[in-house]
Amino acid sequence: MIISVASGKGGTGKTTISTNMALALGSEVEFLDCDVEEPNAHLFLKPVIERTEQVTTPIPLVDLEKCTYCRKCSAICRFNAITVVGRKVLIFPELCHSCGGCMAVCPEGAITETGRELGEINFGARNGIRFINGRMRIGEAMSPPLIKRVRSLADPAKVTIIDAPPGTSCPVIAAMNGADFVLMVTEPTPFGLHDLKLAVETVKLLGIPSGLVVNRSDIGDREVFAYAEREQLPVLLTIPFERRIAEVYSQGRSIVEEFPEWKERFCELFHKIETIIHERSTTA
Amino acid sequence: MREIVIISGKGGTGKTSLTAAFAALAKNSVLCDADVDAADLHLLMQPEIRQQTDFMGGGVAVINPDLCAGCGTCMEMCRFGAINDRFVVDVIRCEGCGVCVDFCPEKAIDFPTKRCGEWYISDTRFGPMVHARLGIAEENSGKLVSLIRKEVRRLAEERGADLVITDGPPGIGCPVIASIGGATALVIVVEPTVSGIHDMERVVELAAHFRVPGMVCVNKWDLNPEMTEAIEQLAIKHHVAVLGRVSFDPAFTRSMVEGKTLFEYGEPTATQQQVRDIWAKIISSPSMNPLGIMDFKSTIQ
Numbered sequence: 325m326i327i328s329v330a331s332g333k334g335g336t337g338k339t340t341i342s343t344n345m346a347l348a349l350g351s352e353v354e355f356l357d358c359d360v361e362e363p364n365a366h367l368f369l370k371p372v373i374e375r376t377e378q379v380t381t382p383i384p385l386v387d388l389e390k391c392t393y394c395r396k397c398s399a400i401c402r403f404n405a406i407t408v409v410g411r412k413v414l415i416f417p418e419l420c421h422s423c424g425g426c427m428a429v430c431p432e433g434a435i436t437e438t439g440r441e442l443g444e445i446n447f448g449a450r451n452g453i454r455f456i457n458g459r460m461r462i463g464e465a466m467s468p469p470l471i472k473r474v475r476s477l478a479d480p481a482k483v484t485i486i487d488a489p490p491g492t493s494c495p496v497i498a499a500m501n502g503a504d505f506v507l508m509v510t511e512p513t514p515f516g517l518h519d520l521k522l523a524v525e526t527v528k529l530l531g532i533p534s535g536l537v538v539n540r541s542d543i544g545d546r547e548v549f550a551y552a553e554r555e556q557l558p559v560l561l562t563i564p565f566e567r568r569i570a571e572v573y574s575q576g577r578s579i580v581e582e583f584p585e586w587k588e589r590f591c592e593l594f595h596k597i598e599t600i601i602h603e604r605s606t607t608a
Numbered sequence: 609m610r611e612i613v614i615i616s617g618k619g620g621t622g623k624t625s626l627t628a629a630f631a632a633l634a635k636n637s638v639l640c641d642a643d644v645d646a647a648d649l650h651l652l653m654q655p656e657i658r659q660q661t662d663f664m665g666g667g668v669a670v671i672n673p674d675l676c677a678g679c680g681t682c683m684e685m686c687r688f689g690a691i692n693d694r695f696v697v698d699v700i701r702c703e704g705c706g707v708c709v710d711f712c713p714e715k716a717i718d719f720p721t722k723r724c725g726e727w728y729i730s731d732t733r734f735g736p737m738v739h740a741r742l743g744i745a746e747e748n749s750g751k752l753v754s755l756i757r758k759e760v761r762r763l764a765e766e767r768g769a770d771l772v773i774t775d776g777p778p779g780i781g782c783p784v785i786a787s788i789g790g791a792t793a794l795v796i797v798v799e800p801t802v803s804g805i806h807d808m809e810r811v812v813e814l815a816a817h818f819r820v821p822g823m824v825c826v827n828k829w830d831l832n833p834e835m836t837e838a839i840e841q842l843a844i845k846h847h848v849a850v851l852g853r854v855s856f857d858p859a860f861t862r863s864m865v866e867g868k869t870l871f872e873y874g875e876p877t878a879t880q881q882q883v884r885d886i887w888a889k890i891i892s893s894p895s896m897n898p899l900g901i902m903d904f905k906s907t908i909q
Contacts, residue, residue, distance in 0.1 A: 332646050334619010334778040339803065361779035362617050362810060364803040402666060402706045423705030424687055462810060463817045465750065465782035490619040490778050491645035494747045497700060514864050515624065519646040525744045530700070543858065545865050567831075574832040576802035 326484045327597060328358075328503035330527075332519030334490035336509045337539035337563070340573060342487040343368040348580045348590035351452025354482045358499040359489040360443060360458035360470045367576045371448035371455035379458070380439030381469045383420045384427060386413045390434035397426035397435060418465055442470045445477070454479065471498040483594075492522045500527065504601050506534040507560070513544035517551060524555060533604050535597060540565040558600070561593045609764055610792040610896055611757075611772040613642070613820075617807030619778035621799040622827040625860045626883065627775040628652040628869040631734040633887045637771040639737040640760040642753045642787040644725070647739055649775045652869055655730030655737050663740065663755065665724030665748040666704035669697045675716030682708035682717065700745060724748055727756050729763060736763055750782035757787070780814045788815065793895040794822040795851070800835035808839060812846045821895035822848045825886050829853035849893060852886045855879050 329342040343365050346355045357365040366373075384397070384406060391413060398407045405419035406426050417440045427435040443460040458474040460467055467489070475498065478484045488499035500506055506527045510520040520536075527534045536552055541562035552559050563569070572582045580587040614627045627649060631639055641649040669690070671682070676695050683691045686708055690701035697708075709717045724747070727740035738760040742749050757774065764772050776787040776794075788794060794815050798808045808824065815822040824843040829836040830853075840850045855878065863873035871880060890896060 333648070334646075335799075336620060361781045361784075362803075362807040364618070364806060367802040367806060400707070400710050402704060421703055421705055422687065423703060423707050424685075425705055425707040425710065428685060428707065429710065460781065462780060462813045463785075465785050467779075467781045491749075492744055493645050493742060493749045494745075495779075495781065497745050501700065513861055514651045514867070515648040518648055518651060522646060522744060529745050543861050570831050574799075574801035574804075574835055 325601065326478060326486065326503040327505045327507055328486040328488050328500045329507045329509060330488040330496060330500055330523055331490055331509045332492060332523035333510065333516050336511045336516060337537070338490070338509050339364045339368065339487055340539070340579065341507065341509050341537050342485050344578055344580045344586065345590045345594055346453055346485050347578050348587045349483065349594055352483055353485055354454035354479055355456070355485050355487070356474050356478060357457035357487045358471045358474050359487050360460040360467050360474065361489060361495070363457045363459055365487045366455070366457055368578050369450050369453065369455055371450040371453070373446045373448040375447050377445045377447070379442045379445055379470055379473055381422045381442050382424065382437040383417045383422065383440045384415055384435045385438040386415070387434045387436070388413070390432045392432055394431065396429045396431065400425040400429045422469065442466070445474060454482070467495045468498040471495055475499070475502070492526045496526065497530070500532065501530060503532055505597050506532050507537060507597065508534055509537045509539055510548055511540045511544065512538055512546065512548040514547070516544070517548050520548065521551070524557065533600055535560040535600060537561045537563070537593070539563050560596045561589065609761065609770055609772065611761070611774060612793050612795055612890060612896065613774040613776045613788055613791045614795045614797060615776035615784060615788065615811060616778060616797045617780060617811035618799065618803055621797045621804060622854070622860065623797050624648045624652070624775050625864065625870065626797055626827065626854070627773060629871060629883050630773055630887055632869040632871040633884060634734070634771060634773060636769050637735055637773050638760055638764040638767065638769045639732065639735065640756060640772055640774040641737070641739040642757060642774050642783070643777040644740045644742045644749050644752045644756070645777060645783065647741060650739055652864065652867055653732040653734065653737055654867060655728070655732045655739065657728045657730045659729040661727055662723050663725040663727055663752050664721050665746060665751070667706060667719040667721050668699055668702050668704055669706065669708050670718045670720060671695050671697055672716045672718060675714050677714050677716070679713060681711055681713060685711050704747065725752060727752065727759070729759070735769065736767060738763060750786040753783050753786035780810055784814065785818070788818055788820050791820050793893065794820055795890060796822050796824045796848070798824055798826050798839050799828050800826055800832040800839060805835060805839050805842065809842060812843070812848055816846070823851050823890065823893060823895065824848050825851040825854060827854045828856040831856050849895070851889045852882060854882050854886070
């Protein structure tokens with residue numbers, strides 16, 4: 325079972341919700357941090373990292389001995405990542421989407437592939453929770469290939485909690501696609517609501533059931549709740565603003581460990597999600 | 609012309625609220641919202657749209673079933689798993705590389721470009737603004753950011769404005785890289801949390817990688833004074849100027865609910881003064897005045 329925690333707007337509490345739910349459930353879960361641009365979950369789960377893998381994506385390598393400068397590679401590339409200028413083949417690795425088109429089209433077999441470093445994947449554990457995160461290399465522009473790599477490591481036998489990146493475009497899609505449930509975290513402010521609407525549209529497009537956590541539920545206004553009702557989006561948990569929670573968070577400590585009453589609430593949140601997924605699979 | 613871009617690494621640290629507050633303080637500036645994925649600046653600026661233009665992204669493969677012979681070449685060639693065994697393209701998985709189009713022996717695959725969003729030139733009470741809306745689940749956000757930044761520079765030129773204030777996206781990936789290239793300076797808004805300092809370090813490294821000078825201000829600093837101290841020390845270590853601290857102040861949320869900037873809400877407060885001081889520091893900073901000249905226009909006739 326895969327639960328992806330997303331939000332649209334950044335800073336609403338995705339990492340807080342996902343890590344606390346994982347800690348509340350304990351060893352039956354695995355955690356994938358797919359916010360590879362700014363991974364933060366390890367700061368709260370504090371896993372022991374056992375190993376690290378470098379991740380690369382294929383980019384073309386041209387053998388100039390074989391190249392006849394026919395320009396077919398440059399013609400097929402939609403991303404302008406390879407061009408032929410006189411007796412030179414220029415490759416722009418950062419523009420390459422690794423589609424393999426140039427290699428397939430080259431009549432001389434002059435193109436092979438080498439790798440561009442995307443970043444790394446860390447494997448670890450904490451209290452029996454299996455932990456994996458992706459960490460994009462600084463200067464790398466494309467996060468989806470690394471996110472997809474992290475996603476592919478999910479263990480189907482486990483409950484997988486995914487911390488997704490903010491936004492509504494390709495990185496978020498990579499983190500949500502194929503999930504059984506998307507848990508959306510928002511705050512009841514005009515910015516929170518505006519971006520939540522975008523996130524809800526994205527989830528609808530993917531056809532995944534979803535529910536809402538309203539964080540800092542007593543700031544701002546009530547519009548988020550009205551919207552949730554109109555959209556029949558179940559509000560599964562509300563967390564009022566408390567300075568002590570904000571302070572605990574700022575220090576990298578977890579809510580369920582500091583305030584035991586919250587452990588039960590996060591377990592309950594998970595059971596509500598489980599019920600929705602179950603109902604959906606029986607009606608489908 | 610100078611451009612400052614407000615970024616943060618971590619989302620939700622107060623980029624947009626501070627950008628709007630800076631807009632209220634700036635003179636003769638043009639605004640740009642480069643967070644095209646989840647643009648929020650317009651909620652405070654209430655722009656009146658003057659010009660609206662479609663943003664065309666890359667192509668997406670469409671298989672014509674009447675021409676398709678079912679040979680499976682496309683499926684074999686596609687590295688993104690976007691073509692299923694009934695030869696239908698999953699638009700969400702399609703990367704837009706067009707390899708299937710070129711290799712289809714029946715020429716059965718079309719590659720129409722699609723409208724990925726739109727961008728606008730608007731007027732606001734603080735001057736002109738260029739902003740955009742990327743379609744849901746679309747790609748090419750970096751391309752759209754580059755486009756609107758080019759437009760905002762052109763507009764600033766046209767209106768004789770000497771400053772562009774750009775609200776940037778979170779993260780360190782493609783839209784952020786597109787937002788900061790060629791900017792005069794970056795204002796990095798950090799919150800005093802373990803996540804905030806972690807993400808700031810990555811964004812500071814990104815700024816150094818692309819050689820754009822950065823400056824740091826800590827928002828909601830009093831939620832964790834020790835962490836604020838650590839952030840400022842880290843900034844100094846990385847040769848990034850420290851601009852100051854903004855207190856945790858519910859007035860930010862309250863003014864947001866009313867669609868106002870911090871300076872248009874309630875009586876003057878200590879927080880307003882903090883933001884005013886930070887703005888003064890930004891404008892007079894060496895990064896914004898590389899020749900030590902405060903205002904080029906008044907100096908060079």
